[in-house]
Amino acid sequence: MGNPKAFLTIHRKEAGYRPVSDRIRDYGEVEQTLNPEDRRLQASRCMECGVPFCHWSCPLGNKQPEWQDRLFKNDIKGAYTLLTATDDFPEFTGRVCPALCEKGCVLNKIHEPVTIRENEAAIVERAFLEGYVKPYVPKHRTGKRVAVIGSGPAGLACANQLNRRGHSVTVFEKNEAIGGLLRFGIPDFKLNKSIIDRRVALMTEEGVEFKPGVEVGKDIAVEDIVSDYDAVCIAIGAEVPRDLKVEGRDLKGVHFALELLQQQNRVNAGREISRDDRISAKGKNVLVIGGGDTGSDCVGTANRQGALSVTQIEIMPKPPEGENPATPWPYWPVVLKTSSSH
Known part of the structure; x- marks a missing residue:
């Protein structure tokens, strides 16, 4: 625990949004950022509860108390390592996740939960800025080929995990660019598309092959996919509105x-x-x-x-x-x- 009494003396402080008069005139991201020292203070408010409800509330099982402590101690490399142990793309979740962890935070009882989501985004952005995010190329390939159909968050996470286990992964995307819902569903003012491009470029360096503009079943036969690959993951989403x-x-x-x-x-x-x-x-x-x-x-x-x-x-x-x-x-x-x- 960074500071066992910080939650008593330091109040929740959000980075806030750009002024309405400015942000409604463009599609730039609306959220602002805190300076590193304020962000460390916010991380220090985490009490590392014996039963961490933030961890229980997170669909990914993120270990929030551990990387909050690393952030407070300014160990960005350690914080990023812990964060990415359970979260493939914290730069996405840190921007668009509804932060169920904060609803589960014990400090939510006094209406001041730890700024977990903002802290998450701050860790990954500093990790990129300070050079801790490097391509991970498997030392050994299994010889197995996997086709992932769909490049939304599920498809990208699947491709990332399989590639890091040594399989050769090809991602097929029917649209003209990679990202699925991240690219075409979430507005730019929530998620700037350069964030997606940065991750796709990193995954390409790691060996993942991306094929945008290719619709399976139309541009390439399903039979060819099945015969050419050892396994196929379908991550196309429903795309059926109510x-x-x-x-x-x-x-x-x-x-x-x-x-x-x-x-x-x-x-x-x-x-x-x-x-x-x-x-x-x-x-x-x-x-x-x-x-x-x-x-x-x-x-x-x-x-x-x-x-x-x-x-x-x-x-x-x-x-x-x-x-x-x-x-x-x-x-x-x-x-x-x-x-x-x-």
Whole structure:
């Protein structure tokens, strides 16, 4: 434990967001960063609980207390090693994860959980900056070839793990660039696409082969994939949005979320979209149906496109204000996590 009394004397301090007046004019990442000393102080607030609920809450099983201690001691190399032992891509999760670990943090009882997600992002960015992130090329290859179909977060993680175990991995992606949902679903103001490019370049150095613009079953036969590779991993995602069968659903101007988000990300990347196909909220009154992260991404995108107004509706009831013993976490978290899009 970095400082056993830090949680009593040091309050939670978030890096915060860029001013609204600035960030709605571009698609740059909205989150700011703390200086290294403030970040160390935030890491020192971790109490390394005997039963670390942050670890239990994390779907990846991240060992948060251990790398918080390394960060407090300014051991970035050690912190990064511990972090990547359970998380293939902390530069992604540190930006877009809903931070369930913070909801499980004991300090959440006093409404000031450790800034775990921000600390995670800070560790990986300093690791890249200070040269601790180096290509890992297996010393021995198994001779086995694996095809991974789909280059979203699941496909990339699968390829990363298999490659590091010595298998030869080829990733097939039907879209024009690698990244799947990371590339085309999550807005640039949450995840700058240069972060994806940096990781893909590293994985390429490590021996992973990427084939964008190749749709299995169309550009290459499934039979060829099966015969040419020892194993195949299908990580294509569902890509089936939940429709709403209501009157007027077929009217012009009603779109699924990813139709808007994917197109805007492509425009940001420099792709030309015809006027007839362009989905734009400029000068329009926009209604977003759904209050989750994807809905909030649409809110942020519509605002940046110049919407006249944006209204968002949500099927769930309004959360209670303050701590309500009748509705404890996980039914209602004491501190609600809102998206940076909002």
